[in-house]
Amino acid sequence: MNFYKRSIRYLFRKRSKTAILFFVLLIAETMILCTVTILRASEEAKMGLQEKTKAKVVAEITDENHPITADDIEELKKLENIKDINRMAKTQGYPDGFRLYTGSDDTSKENNQVQFVAYDDLESDGPFSDGQLRMMEGEYPSAQNQVVINQKLADMNQWKLGAELSLHNEMGTEVKAVIAGFYSSGMESKQTGNTLAVYRIENTIYGAPELALQLQAQKGYESVSIYAKNPEQLSVVEQKVSQIFGERVELAKSDALYQQIEQPLEQVVRVVKLMQFLTMGTAAIVITLLLCMWMRARKKETAIYISLGEHKVNIFLQMLLESFMVFLLATAASVLTGSYIAKALKKMLFSENQIPSLALKIGIQGTDIGWLVSAGLGILLLAVGISLVPVLLTNPKDTLSEMEG
Known part of the structure; x- marks a missing residue:
């Protein structure tokens, strides 16, 4: 059976695990998308600000x-x-x-x-x-x-x-x-x-x-x-x-007006960048730990595949494809939820008193989604690699013996 067919069947068979991974990815991607959107909008607002202040x-x-x-x-x-x-x-x-x-x-x-x-x-x-x-x-x-x-x-x-x-x-x-x-x-x-x-x-x-x-x-x-x-x-x-x-x-x-408005804007940008860094780091750690737990439960399955002559690359691609399909679903859902949460974050981080006459337009664009997909794929590749490589490097006989024991 091809590895991609095994991936689809595994996801349907392990619906609870699939749901857990989906919600973890959804939360992580939504936060990443929010921070990316706000950062881009802040940069655009800063450029507009430079025109308006007439320094x-x-x-x-x-x-x-x-x-x-x-x-x-x-x-x-x-x-x-x-x-x-x-x-x-x-x-x-x-x-x-x-x-x-x-x-x-x-x-x-x-x-x-x-x-x-x-x-x-x-x-x-x-x-x-x-x-x-x-x-x-x-x-x-x-x-x-x-x-x-x-x-x-x-x-x-x-x-x-x-x-x-x-x-x-x-x-x-x-x-x-x-x-x-x-x-x-x-x-x-x-x-x-x-x-x-x-x-x-x-x-x-x-x-x-x-x-x-x-x-x-x-x-x-x-x-x-x-x-x-x-x-x-x-x-x-x-x-x-x-x-x-x-x-x-x-x-x-x-340039007093620019200095007055630019300072709170820079402070918010720094806060959002920190949020983005923490979100990506936390997402990488949580997803890696989650996949490591799953891979421990699939050690026997992996050892059997290798014993039957299945190439390790195909096993790696199967695990990666499973995560990627869930990732795509979470990405689509995060695009729907990210815009609302980004607007809520804007109200928390910005105020009209801090930044008068500054129109910060919050809206998800293609570049934001592209950045999200790139970051998400990087996190997935890292998490799958860390969780699966130790299993693939272990001798199948040792794994089966351990399971039987």
């Missing part, structure tokens, strides 16, 4: 006479692990045909100018990002010729969205811009009445760096935010940025 290095000039230049920006773009660069420029301009907010009678130029502040992305840096200013109507600039102005300045000049305004500098250079949105700070009324126009919130216009450069006498940027692809490499990015600028700028890292 950056901010370089701000120390001398207004030595601004950050376009050449400096090109050097920054050559650095590795750089995701994005947000330039900030600031300048003043004179209004063309519109009124400014001012309560001062001062005749200096500062009382007749607007402040023009420029970012590549207003939502990522500056007062809008910090919550000092909020959009009241419209949207952030999406083109180089668009600007956002204060709601009070718009009301004073009866501007609507899409209206055009014009500014010029002391050299006569004129720029035109289209109003894309209105903002408010809520602090306009708390300013002193004699504040000069250029320093008033109402007279601050936000737009793109290209417009600011046109108005500047000395072209350049006051600061630049360098966003890293991988927050873990932020210190390396800081060192490289320092090499480019030297003492011309002050550097500051901004």
